[in-house]
Amino acid sequence: MSTHHHYGDNVNMYGGTGNTGMIKNQGAATPASPELEAAVRELLALLGELRARIPAASARALDESLPALTADAAAPAQERHRALLAVAGIAATIGAVGQPVLEAVNRVLALIGP
Template sequence: MSGDNYYFGDSVTMKNGRENIGMVKNTGPAATDPELRSAMTELTTQLRHLRAEVSPLGAQTIDESLPVLAPDAVVQPQVRTRALMAIAGVAATAGALGAPIVEAVNRILQLLGAQ
């Protein structure tokens, strides 16, 4: 497998000062897809409101998930998906109050191609 290229994070290609393509920002779909960015922003706002209405353990799950769910967070897709699933579980226990959050999580999972 010698010669295979794998890119994680930012990438810069320089060719003796010519044909330089500059820096490629590999920050994932959250940074590039406006619909996903908007959905993530809306979800984090909803989670901040839900936090006050759930158990201490539910609030802790929200607190741990918020940094991963920030629209500008650079995380692996599996990490973001796990956080979304945890949030959906907390929201489901909140009944009608959590229903919009479960819907928002499902929408984001579809945008990420995880559902």
């Protein structure tokens, strides 16, 4: 007697053409918590204020990070984390002016977890 244990997806394809993959209908993504949404809104507002006070090169780097700064649960976690660290780095290099942004980044990081 043999025992088989299977975990995860199982796909069997017999012939055919144009097979392109699986469609996984696993339901809608879990919405972000109201706390995370508020923290991201606050961070974005602070970044809007900060942008006018930093050098052009730093402002461009900030602009490149903005699309990933979202509370959307479907956002790629690694991309969002990288963007938060980039923003924190910019805020840290400009001293006291960047402190509120640095604190806001830390709040968002705490809410999204590791």
